[in-house]
Amino acid sequence: MKYAAALLLSLLPLLAHAVQTGETLAPWTLLDQYDQPYSLGSDTRILLVARDMDGAKLMKAALAEQPKGYLEARSAVFVADIQRMPALISKLFAIPAMRDYSYRVLLDRDGQVASRYAGEEGQVLWLSLDNGVLVGQKAYTAADDLKAALEQASR
Known part of the structure; x- marks a missing residue:
């Protein structure tokens, strides 16, 4: 019986409704690294979403050397899912280190926001929005590709 319950619980994320093109994203509020x-x-x-540390590192590499306000100038925000990070590590080391970044990191401490959007680990999910409506999505696994896409977004 324990195995059946564990199997059922592990399949629940698959039943979650991922937002589809044309749908309005549900509102949410997160705290940033400050x-x-x-x-x-x-x-x-x-809306840029990293589901794990590898995705966050990809984002950091793509934004290296970019000035403060780079994402804001593109009407972009970055959400990092940090729910699996031990609280002590995040509080003492990770979040203080993020305060040195030149960009804002919205911290999804409980995984309640990032889980709304279908995405793989080790990548950055790019959601294109128009007045809160999803109009397109892409996934990036290479920092150079993500950097180029962000450059294009400024035009």
């Missing part, structure tokens, strides 16, 4: 709240609004054009 504990400042950010709410998803209609002015956000690009």
